[in-house]
Amino acid sequence: MTAKDFQKIEPGIHVFPWKLGSVGLVWGSRGINRVVMGDADAQALADHLAAAHPVLKVARRAPAPVAETARRIKGLAGGKKDSLRDIPVDLTGCSDFSRGVYGSLRRVEPGQVVTYGELAQRAGRPGAARAIGRIMGANPVPLIVPCHRCVGADGALTGFSGHGGIELKARLLHFEGFVRNPQHADGIAHLRRRDPVLRKVIDAFGPYLAVPDRPGPPYDVLVRAIIHQQLSVKAGQTIAGRVVALTPGPRFPSPQEMLALDPTLLRAAGLSNSKVSFVRDLASRVADGRLNLRSLERMTDDEVIATLTEVRGIGVWSAHMHLIFHMGRLDVLPVGDLGVQNGAARLYGLGDKPSAAQMEAVAEPWRPYRSLGAWYLWRSLEGGGL
Incomplete structure (x- = not known):
């Protein structure tokens, strides 16, 4: 795909659903110039973009290069490793330094991450990690310029401009194959292997995010x-x-x-x-x-x-x-929690209020990762995998 493909079509807006929420694309004659993602309401997102770009029409049927961009973005949440590096972007309005940073970031492959400090080094501005953070926050085309692959010096996810914030960032990295926590990865693999019911929830939602990167005192x-x-x-x-x-x-x-x-x-x-x-x-x-x-x-x-x-x-x-x-313990089963009870009842057909014995029987195959299993039960109540 090249910028010439966009020169052949009228500028416009296209919104499409995907696994992690709706995505809105705005394009002009030089390529994609805006990506907005994470909003669950596709129509609300389309209305928002139409109001922000009143001279552009919302295209229900996307022209070929935009349709291809949408198809490839959808593939990311399905585990397809695609750098999207060849998709043309229009960074008009960004400073030369910002464009250089974005260009460097586009060379970070799916499944890999780079710190703000490392990105500053690559851009020839060592010590400018905070400036890099501001540039990430102003990224007009996330996903295509993959700011979700930029992390703090300690590996913390820090901020993300997408609608879902840090949680969306973690899910994107997970679906790209990046392992943030080996213990959690082992636990997820164990649950997927031992419990086909819970496997569907895990595959829909992705990473285990119970413990914040920087817990409070x-x-x-x-x-x-x-x-x-x-x-x-x-x-x-x-x-x-x-x-x-x-x-x-x-x-x-x-x-x-x-x-x-x-x-x-x-x-x-x-x-x-x-x-x-x-x-x-x-x-x-x-x-x-x-x-x-x-x-x-x-x-x-x-x-x-x-x-x-x-x-x-x-x-x-x-x-x-x-x-x-807070402590990140991996084998805790809160049988008295109403959300865990409701999730288990819904997924495993245990009746309105499962007993502690029923809960423990369901969770026995999860050992030694029952905390993860409980957390995915909570997520299942939000629609994960159901």
Whole structure:
């Protein structure tokens, strides 16, 4: 494919569905000049692009070079390794430096990654990693210029301009064959091999993303977990923000600060009387050394559960969530979680409320990766593989 192919067609807009959400393409006489992806609503995306480019028509039937571009993009989520390097792009409006960076990035093959610092070196500007990050964020044609293959110096995924953010970036890398975490890759292979039902969900969704690349401090994670109990995500976030604002800095009040605060301030921030007592009990145990959060890493799963449930307001479910989502433990089965129960009931026909024994029987083949199995049950409720 060359720019001449685009000179033969009228500029326009085309939106198409794919495995990871709708994709919108905008093109002119020099090639593709804009790619927008990740939005689940194809019509909303088409309307958005039409409003942004009022002189262009939305083409329901894409002309040949655009149809080929769409076909090849769809192939990426199916595991096809295609660099898309020959697809012409129009980077008019980008600086010479940006165009050089994008050109260098297009030479990174599918299944490989490059750090912002390495990309700066290749562009002849060592030390310009932050500038590279800004250029990635302004990339007008993601996928074709594969900014999802650019990662932090520590391998963290950092940001991504697509609609799905970091999660979409991780899924793209997974489908291209990049292994971010060998343990997770082994677990996924084990589940696919041992459970054909769960295999469909894994193949639809992709990577295991329970643990953030840069987990927060364990004390802050536990305070946030207590605040969010029995609340919607939005309400929990609002109250958590108010508690953070009670002391200087971007984190929750330290254990000592929490104990020094007038409890009426915590209640005014939105905490119930019981939750005030819960966070103060946590703070007291951390402050006086009864709860050594660093020592949790050396404990077995059962020991972590026993230790955390000594804190008022932290039950077995909260301890399970801490093990899976903060500590990254791989063989935890939260049989009491409603989402896991619903996912198992739906996938395995276990009735409205499966018993703990039924859940354990389903998950037995998953050992020693039951955390991964539980996480894919949660994803199945969002439509993954169903």
